[in-house]
Amino acid sequence: MKRHIELAYLGLEVPDPTSLTAFFGDVIGLLPGEPAGAGEITWRNDGKAHRVIVAPGPANDAVFVGFEAVDAHAYDQTVARLAEAGFVTEEGSDDDRRQRRVRRLARTTSPIGVVVEIVEGLEDATSAYASPLMPGGFLTEGVGFGHVVFATMDFDATHRFLVDGLGLAQSDWLEMEIMAGFELEVHFYHCNERHHTVAVAKAPFELPQKLHHLMVETNDRDDTGAAFDRVWATELGIPNGLGRHDNDGMFSFYVQSPAGFQVEVGHGARVITDDWDDNRCYDQISSWGHQPLRQP
Numbered sequence: 001m002k003r004h005i006e007l008a009y010l011g012l013e014v015p016d017p018t019s020l021t022a023f024f025g026d027v028i029g030l031l032p033g034e035p036a037g038a039g040e041i042t043w044r045n046d047g048k049a050h051r052v053i054v055a056p057g058p059a060n061d062a063v064f065v066g067f068e069a070v071d072a073h074a075y076d077q078t079v080a081r082l083a084e085a086g087f088v089t090e091e092g093s094d095d096d097r098r099q100r101r102v103r104r105l106a107r108t109t110s111p112i113g114v115v116v117e118i119v120e121g122l123e124d125a126t127s128a129y130a131s132p133l134m135p136g137g138f139l140t141e142g143v144g145f146g147h148v149v150f151a152t153m154d155f156d157a158t159h160r161f162l163v164d165g166l167g168l169a170q171s172d173w174l175e176m177e178i179m180a181g182f183e184l185e186v187h188f189y190h191c192n193e194r195h196h197t198v199a200v201a202k203a204p205f206e207l208p209q210k211l212h213h214l215m216v217e218t219n220d221r222d223d224t225g226a227a228f229d230r231v232w233a234t235e236l237g238i239p240n241g242l243g244r245h246d247n248d249g250m251f252s253f254y255v256q257s258p259a260g261f262q263v264e265v266g267h268g269a270r271v272i273t274d275d276w277d278d279n280r281c282y283d284q285i286s287s288w289g290h291q292p293l294r295q296p
């Protein structure tokens with residue numbers, strides 16, 4: 001599978017970044033990342049300097065997403081492709097590069113309203129990822145740190161941005177009536193073996209948060225189960241208990257973070273192959289499970 005970019009990091013802005021510390025650290029099983037900008041707290045799920053950057057501010061949402069190019073050529077190609085598609089990027093400053101711990105950085109604003117940063121050379125942390133909460137670690141090698149799912153009213157423009165601009169390919173899509181007269185439509189996009197690195201839901205109206213969820217994938221199925229037990233022991237909302245998605249086959253659950261957006265912890269999704277020819281419509285989110293379990 002030819003790769004050109006992968007999910008590097010997600011930037012969140014919440015009024016108080018410490019409000020997510022117990023959630024990311026003690027419940028999900030992320031480790032503190034390298035020191036960042038003033039008031040920021042960072043988290044990681046592998047040996048990279050940071051994967052989630054939580055900054056103080058009023059947005060209470062995702063505010064930027066970083067995609068790391070696999071090499072200098074992929075970086076140049078992605079920046080050029082974005083410009084050709086009408087999404088001109090601006091080169092980051094020395095300060096930007098230092099803060100994001102990358103060699104090169106270019107940014108543009110996506111139709112979703114979230115800033116997208118193309119980067120090269122995301123630094124390693126000073127130590128490998130090792131946590132008793134997640135003995136098997138997370139699957140990130142060659143596939144980025146997880147996936148992100150957004151809701152937007154600019155569905156078609158976002159499709160053009162992701163495919164013509166970023167160079168992602170659509171994996172498949174979902175269309176289903178979730179209640180009388182209310183249609184859910186979600187498109188899934190890949191840029192490497194991970195079934196989707198980005199998915200986009202068509203929002204019927206402006207939602208309070210653009211970010212629906214962030215997904216991290218465990219190497220060991222039991223680590224997903226143990227994470228579910230940790231969530232169960234809290235009072236956090238569980239919008240979807242354990243289940244298996246129909247399209248990517250992932251065994252997972254969803255927990256609502258204290259900031260509102262959700263985190264999916266999962267294992268064992270199927271992978272995209274060079275000869276992927278399964279770009280088709282699904283009419284159910286899950287083949288089993290994912291029942292709504294608990295309100296916060």
Ligand SMILES: [Fe+2]
Nearest residue numbers: 147149215264
């Ligand atoms: Fe997901």
